[in-house]
Amino acid sequence: MTRHYSIKRRVLRSISEILLGTVINVLVLFFLTYLLVITGQLNSYGSEFKVKIKDNASAKMIAKRLNQTTFDYVVFEKSSGKISTSRYQSEDYKHYKDAFDHGRTEEVGTIRYAKFSNSKYVLILRCPTLPEFVNPRLRQISFNSFSYLFFLILELALIIWSISRLLKEFTKNFRLIQEISLNMGKPEMTVKHSQTEMIEFNDILSMLYQKDTELVTLLEAERKAKKDLSFQVAALAHDIKTPLTVLKGNLELLDMTELTNQQSDFLNSADNSIKVFEKYFNDMIQYSRLLVEEKDYQEEISLPEFLEELVTEARAIMDTHEVEFNVIKRVNLEFFKGNQLNLSRALINILSNAARYSSGHKKVTLSVIEEEEFLVFHIWNNGPAFTKEALESADNLFYTENKGRNSKHYGIGLSFAQVVAKNHHGKLVLQNPPTGGAVVSLSIKK
Numbered sequence: 001m002t003r004h005y006s007i008k009r010r011v012l013r014s015i016s017e018i019l020l021g022t023v024i025n026v027l028v029l030f031f032l033t034y035l036l037v038i039t040g041q042l043n044s045y046g047s048e049f050k051v052k053i054k055d056n057a058s059a060k061m062i063a064k065r066l067n068q069t070t071f072d073y074v075v076f077e078k079s080s081g082k083i084s085t086s087r088y089q090s091e092d093y094k095h096y097k098d099a100f101d102h103g104r105t106e107e108v109g110t111i112r113y114a115k116f117s118n119s120k121y122v123l124i125l126r127c128p129t130l131p132e133f134v135n136p137r138l139r140q141i142s143f144n145s146f147s148y149l150f151f152l153i154l155e156l157a158l159i160i161w162s163i164s165r166l167l168k169e170f171t172k173n174f175r176l177i178q179e180i181s182l183n184m185g186k187p188e189m190t191v192k193h194s195q196t197e198m199i200e201f202n203d204i205l206s207m208l209y210q211k212d213t214e215l216v217t218l219l220e221a222e223r224k225a226k227k228d229l230s231f232q233v234a235a236l237a238h239d240i241k242t243p244l245t246v247l248k249g250n251l252e253l254l255d256m257t258e259l260t261n262q263q264s265d266f267l268n269s270a271d272n273s274i275k276v277f278e279k280y281f282n283d284m285i286q287y288s289r290l291l292v293e294e295k296d297y298q299e300e301i302s303l304p305e306f307l308e309e310l311v312t313e314a315r316a317i318m319d320t321h322e323v324e325f326n327v328i329k330r331v332n333l334e335f336f337k338g339n340q341l342n343l344s345r346a347l348i349n350i351l352s353n354a355a356r357y358s359s360g361h362k363k364v365t366l367s368v369i370e371e372e373e374f375l376v377f378h379i380w381n382n383g384p385a386f387t388k389e390a391l392e393s394a395d396n397l398f399y400t401e402n403k404g405r406n407s408k409h410y411g412i413g414l415s416f417a418q419v420v421a422k423n424h425h426g427k428l429v430l431q432n433p434p435t436g437g438a439v440v441s442l443s444i445k446k
Contacts, residue, residue, distance in 0.1 A: 006199050014166045021158035029151055033131070042143065043070040044131045051125060053118045059084035062123060070134045072126040076100050084121060089136050096124045173201040180208045185215035240281065248274060297339045297423050303331060303375075307368060310344055314351045314366065321355040323362040331370040336446050338424050343444065346417035347377055350440050353414070354381035357438070374426060374443040385432040417442055 005013075036042035049071070053062060059075050063085040066073050074086040074096040081100065088096060099106040099113040100122055106113045110130050116123040131143040173196045193209055195202055251271055259267065311327055318325040354364045358381040367378040417440075418428040424444035431439045 004197055004199050004202065010166065010169070010198060014162045017162045018159055021162070022155060025151060025154040025158065028154065029147060032150075033147070040070055041134055042131055043128055043134055045069075045071075045127065049114075049125070049127055051114075051116045051123060053116055053121070053123060055118045057118060057121075059121055062121065063087075066123075066125070074100075074124045076122045076124070078117065078120055078122050088126065092126065096126075099124045169197070172196070173198060176205060177201070177208065180205065180212060184208070184212045185219050187216050187220065244274065244278070298337045299340055301336055301338055301340050301343075303333050303336055306340060306344070310347055311366070313344075313348060317348070317352055317355055318364060321358070321362065323355045323358055323364050326363070326365045328365060328367040331368055331375070333370050333375065333446065336375055336444070338444055339420075342420045343424065346420040346442060347379070350377075350379050350414070350417055350442065354379050354383075354438075354440070357381055357383035359383045363437075370446075371443075373446060375446050376441055376443040378439055378441045380433065380437055380439045382437045384438070385436070386430050386438050391430050391432075414440070 033042065033044075037044050049069075051066075062075055063073075067087070072088045072092065074088050074093075075084045076082065077084055095106060095108050095111070095113050099115050103115070105115050110128060112127045112129055114125045114127050116125065133139055133141065133143060176194055176196065194205070196205070248271075251267060251274070254267055307327075307329070315325055351364065351366065355362070358364055360382065363382040365378075365380045367380070369376045369378065414428065421428045421442050421444060426442065426444040429441045429443075431441065433439050
């Protein structure tokens with residue numbers, strides 16, 4: 001059975017590991033020091049070491065006793081000052097000689113050259129006041145400094161080990177949270193419900209698993225509602241098509257009869273209304289299909305070819321409305337990813353609206369600009385600026401500023417463009433530039 005604990009308790013456990021490890025490190029250091037001493041690798045007698053030399057002791061007897069210790073020494077003949085026996089480093093000879101010549105103990109740094117004598121010989125014993133390696137090559141290294149460094153290395157290794165274990169556990173738990181967060185609401189992704197040892201992470205994961213289930217349910221309900229809407233629109237279009245065809249046929253028959261001017265005007269008005277009605281229904285069907293379609297938005301699209309086709313179609317619309325049309329390109333991009341058909345439809349809808357609402361000497365400008373992350377299509381016209389209400393609601397389905405009965409604009413185009421922009425991980429923005437007119441900007445992720 002898995003034991004569960006809080007983050008606070010886990011952190012305290014890491015602190016306890018470090019404290020216990022520190023005690024073990026100190027014991028290891030003491031044991032190492034003791035091992036060096038008993039193996040004769042460390043001189044730790046200090047300045048308290050005393051040598052008693054009997055008056056009848058010979059140089060050999062003195063040397064025999066000192067060779068059992070870790071000290072360096074020199075035995076001088078008292079009368080002549082010659083060396084009888086010794087064990088020392090040549091670079092230290094000057095200090096031995098000074099102690100003999102002065103007839104007293106000399107101290108050089110942390111080394112004490114102690115003087116002991118009898119009637120025939122003078123012993124100068126090299127006594128370090130701090131622990132020192134016996135090996136002459138290692139004497140340059142302070143044993144105290146070595147001990148501190150050794151302890152710090154052990155302590156650092158201990159802290160790294162303990163914190164690494166803690167971070168590894170936190171990382172594992174955060175990865176579980178990342179996995180569920182990145183795949184929330186995706187029914188095709190099966191997220192394994194896992195548990196961790198930490199109570200706080202378990203609470204977060206439990207909440208995320210619950211929200212994932214709820215989100216999947218909501219998204220499925222939304223997909224079903226959109227499919228129902230698309231089906232109802234298609235069924236309605238099918239039901240209306242037959243009477244609409246009959247109505248158009250009757251209008252054509254009436255047009256072949258002799259009519260008064262007033263009757264001809266009524267007939268033309270009815271015919272125009274039917275054409276608007278047909279366009280409206282086609283737009284509705286197109287919009288409803290867009291809501292439920294699962295088209296590929298990762299097509300590799302050639303930007304120069306796309307713009308060429310778009311501009312050709314747009315010029316035909318502009319010529320119909322007698323609009324001066326200009327194109328500005330500020331791009332180096334050759335290819336981008338998206339859905340060519342839907343993006344083209346969205347931009348044509350915006351361009352059609354721009355042509356319809358331009359005024360005076362009608363002008364429309366299409367600017368294609370490459371930004372760091374987005375490809376932006378700015379469409380400007382010299383018509384009236386957007387009202388505050390339009391800026392807030394123009395991309396809502398069926399919204400139109402023209403409230404009159406004869407309006408031929410039903411507010412579907414911008415809604416379609418907004419959905420296309422979102423499907424391309426971009427956005428649709430309406431603006432009133434300082435230079436006048438109105439701008440609609442559609443941006444897509446490159």
